[in-house]
Amino acid sequence: MINWFAQHVRVLVSTLRRLFSTPVSSLLNILVIGIALSLPAGMYLLLQNVQGLADQLTGTPQLSVFLSMDASKDDVARIGKQLQQNVGIGRTEFVSREQALEQLKRSTGLADVIGGLTQNPLPDAYVVYPKISEAQALETLRDELKKLGKVDLVQLDSAWAHKLEALLKLGRMAVLILAALLSVALLAVTFNTIRLQILTHREEIEVSRLIGATNAFIRRPFLHLGLLQGLLGGVAAWLIITISITLLNHSLAGLAQLYASNFILHTLSAGDSLSLLLFSAYLGWVGAWLSVAQHLRGAT
Amino acid sequence: MITFSQVSKRYSGGFEALKNVSFDINEGEMVFVSGHSGAGKSTLLNLIAAIERPNSGSIIVKGQNVASLKKGALPYLRRNLGLIFQDHKLLFDRSVFDNVMLPLKICGFDHRESAKRARSALDKVGLLQREKANPVALSGGEQQRLCIARAIVNRPAILLADEPTGNLDTDYANDIMGIFNSFHQVGVTLLIATHDQSTCKQSKARVLTLKHGELQP
Numbered sequence: 001m002i003n004w005f006a007q008h009v010r011v012l013v014s015t016l017r018r019l020f021s022t023p024v025s026s027l028l029n030i031l032v033i034g035i036a037l038s039l040p041a042g043m044y045l046l047l048q049n050v051q052g053l054a055d056q057l058t059g060t061p062q063l064s065v066f067l068s069m070d071a072s073k074d075d076v077a078r079i080g081k082q083l084q085q086n087v088g089i090g091r092t093e094f095v096s097r098e099q100a101l102e103q104l105k106r107s108t109g110l111a112d113v114i115g116g117l118t119q120n121p122l123p124d125a126y127v128v129y130p131k132i133s134e135a136q137a138l139e140t141l142r143d144e145l146k147k148l149g150k151v152d153l154v155q156l157d158s159a160w161a162h163k164l165e166a167l168l169k170l171g172r173m174a175v176l177i178l179a180a181l182l183s184v185a186l187l188a189v190t191f192n193t194i195r196l197q198i199l200t201h202r203e204e205i206e207v208s209r210l211i212g213a214t215n216a217f218i219r220r221p222f223l224h225l226g227l228l229q230g231l232l233g234g235v236a237a238w239l240i241i242t243i244s245i246t247l248l249n250h251s252l253a254g255l256a257q258l259y260a261s262n263f264i265l266h267t268l269s270a271g272d273s274l275s276l277l278l279f280s281a282y283l284g285w286v287g288a289w290l291s292v293a294q295h296l297r298g299a300t
Numbered sequence: 301m302i303t304f305s306q307v308s309k310r311y312s313g314g315f316e317a318l319k320n321v322s323f324d325i326n327e328g329e330m331v332f333v334s335g336h337s338g339a340g341k342s343t344l345l346n347l348i349a350a351i352e353r354p355n356s357g358s359i360i361v362k363g364q365n366v367a368s369l370k371k372g373a374l375p376y377l378r379r380n381l382g383l384i385f386q387d388h389k390l391l392f393d394r395s396v397f398d399n400v401m402l403p404l405k406i407c408g409f410d411h412r413e414s415a416k417r418a419r420s421a422l423d424k425v426g427l428l429q430r431e432k433a434n435p436v437a438l439s440g441g442e443q444q445r446l447c448i449a450r451a452i453v454n455r456p457a458i459l460l461a462d463e464p465t466g467n468l469d470t471d472y473a474n475d476i477m478g479i480f481n482s483f484h485q486v487g488v489t490l491l492i493a494t495h496d497q498s499t500c501k502q503s504k505a506r507v508l509t510l511k512h513g514e515l516q517p
Contacts (some may be wrong), residue, residue, distance in 0.1 A: 006411065207389050210351065211450070212379035213406045214372075 015224040018197065024089040029193050029229060033186055034236025036203055037280055038181035041268070042241050047171050048264050054164050061138055062157040063128040063145065071150040074147045076124055082124060088141050093127040100125065123152060135162050183283060186233070190226050190287025197222060198295050205295075221283055230284020242267050301327040301458065301488045302348060307357030307367075309343055309493045309513075317343040318354070319513045327457075330480070330490040331499045335510035341493035342386070345460045345511070348491070349381055350374050362457070365417060379407060382451030382488075384461035388443050390435040396422070396446055397431040421453040422446075441472035441480060448479060451490075461492045465499060471500065 019026045065083070067076065076094070076099065082093045091240040095103075106113050130141055138156055145154045205218055245267045256263045268276065302325040317340045323385040346352040346369040347359055350366045359366045362380060369377060389468050391399055400421055404414035422428045425445040427438075435443060444464060453457060459472045461480070465473035475501060484490055484505075494500065500507045 010411070099411045203389075204393070206389055207391060208402065208406060209375075210349070210378065210385075210389065211381060211406060212375045212454075214375045214376075217375075217406055 011040065012222055013220070015221060015228055018221070019228060026229070027191060030227055030232045032189055032235050033230065033233025033284075033289045034240055034282060036182045036186055036189075037233060037237035037276065038244075040175050040182055041237055041272075041276055042244065043171070043175045045075075045169060045241060045245070045272075046267060047175065048170075050164075051168055051268070054168065055262070061130060061176045063130065063138070063142060064155045065126040065128055065148075065151055066153040066155070067124045067126075068150045069123050070161060071124060074081070075150045075212060079150065080126065082148055083145075086141075086144075088130050088132055088137070088144075088248045090131045091129045093129075095127060101144055102146065108114040110281055113125055122271075186230075186280070186283045187287045187290070190229065190284050191291045193229065194222050194226055194291035197225060198235045198292065206299050215296055217241075219289070221290050221291045226284040226288025226291075227281050228284070230287070231277060231281040233282030233284065237280065238268065238276060301323050301362065301369055302360075303360040305346075305358050307347065307359060308389075308471065309340075309352065309368045310355050316345075318510075321357075321513075321515050323476070323515065324510060325489060327489055327492065328487045329482075330484040330505040331492070331512060332502050332503070333491065333493040334495065334507055337495055339510040341495075341510060341512040343358075343472050344463055345462050345491065348458075348460060349378060349383055355443055357432070368480040371516065375406075379403075379454060380456055380458065382454065382456040382459040384444075384447050384451045384459065384464050386466060388447045390443060390446060391452075392434060392436050394434075395431065396427060396433050396435055396438070399446060400450050400453050401433060403450060404415060412454070418449075418452055421449040423454065423481075425449045441468050441475065444468060444476060445479070448476070452483065456488070458489045458491070459497070461490070463494055465494065465496060466475075477503070484498045508512065 065079070067079065071079075080094060081091065083089055097120050100113065101120050104122070128145070129140060132141070138205060142154045142156050145151060210220060245265050248265050252264060307321045308316070312413060313472075321340075321344070323452050330421050331494065333344055335341055343352065347354055348361055348366065350369055354365055354367050357367065361377065364373075366377065389403070395420060400418040401414055404417060409417070417429070419428060422431055425448050427445055427449060427452045430438065431441065437447060438446060448461075448464070451461075464476050464480070468476065473496075480490055480492065481503075
């Protein structure tokens with residue numbers, strides 16, 4: 001057990017020594033890997049943040065039912081009753097045209113303009129909170145409410161959120177394609193670094209084979225090197241993302257204050273961070289494996 | 301220990317390095333392979349270590365037919381052989397001591413046990429004082445002795461030496477032959493290729509003479 005542990009420590013030390021024997025090119029490689037990985041990972045993170053925002057907004061779908069301008073008090077009461085009887089609707093809230101005008105005056109600072117109006121241009125309205133949330137069912141409900149009579153317009157407030165959802169889907173696809181392309185690029189980077197390492201250690205490999213080294217023995221240090229380089233690249237990507245998010249949050253704080261919101265970008269979760277590191281280490285390992293395999297195939 | 305039966309080796313291009321060669325070497329025997337350069341001595345040694353493969357015939361080493369050995373089995377064959385190369389094949393990116401440690405590392409020996417064995421091998425060839433030096437700093441004779449130390453550190457049953465005294469002056473050459481004799485005395489099977497007739501004559505060992513790839517009677 002102690003021997004096994006000591007062997008692994010020795011391998012790690014010699015791998016680190018190999019990495020630090022060419023500090024500049026190692027650092028550049030790690031940076032290249034880090035930047036290449038931070039692009040898709042950063043985009044993924046931004047999408048996640050927008051997704052979180054969209055979830056908040058679509059969490060409580062609303063329908064606004066605007067009545068005709070000529071709707072009488074009886075009509076208002078009738079529609080109110082019909083809305084309450086509808087099984088798809090949980091709660092309704094009546095906003096009279098006077099109330100709506102008050103709200104408009106208060107919230108937008110247009111008091112002067114509105115004060116100059118000779119008559120109230122706003123209709124009576126019901127805000128409807130349905131029990132259902134599926135897009136399809138909501139649209140059916142909207143069509144149903146339109147037919148109630150003396151109803152001018154039914155607005156599905158979550159419609160834009162669905163458009164956002166579709167956009168996010170597109171974004172996720174783009175991230176996936178970008179990640180796949182950059183993964184191939186990373187494999188190529190590792191492949192090439194390891195190939196150079198193999199060339200500098202060519203004599204050692206040749207002698208080792210002549211005195212009884214197995215392919216596994218020859219492969220091992222290069223696999224370690226690829227793995228370590230990938231892992232450090234992953235750490236670089238993590239740092240790039242974390243620092244960028246921190247900087248963005250700084251400038252976002254001012255912007256959010258103007259909108260009286262406390263929106264901040266969330267950084268990578270522990271699980272996502274771990275996935276990032278494991279993935280980059282794995283890519284490094286695969287790149288190294290391919291590189292050594294190609295070299296060994298050529299040798300006797 | 302080593303049996304060649306009707307072994308032929310032809311290189312691409314048509315050059316025939318070995319023609320129908322057959323011989324037997326017993327366990328613990330010391331045998332010279334002599335002949336002018338290009339007679340096929342190196343090819344013969346390379347065939348035993350499966351560095352090259354014959355075109356026909358069989359080569360039995362320790363009961364295994366090397367000619368038909370699978371690639372995956374080669375490392376384990378070579379661990380039973382001590383190879384001493386004409387061009388030494390030393391690694392100049394590490395110390396004398398680490399050069400001798402390499403075969404033990406390959407076999408996965410415990411580090412402390414390996415260090416002990418490596419020092420004892422260096423002691424046998426008289427290089428223990430130079431263990432921290434870089435092989436570049438060694439003379440030609442010392443490099444040859446280092447190559448021998450690396451070949452014997454695994455305690456192989458068979459030692460194959462290609463021109464071990466090739467470009468050394470007589471004193472160094474005698475040194476090396478003395479070392480080989482001491483291995484012979486402890487029961488190691490030795491096969492030494494040399495173009496130097498005087499080395500063969502000094503010793504009472506059997507001599508296989510190659511001429512244009514054919515074994516002379």
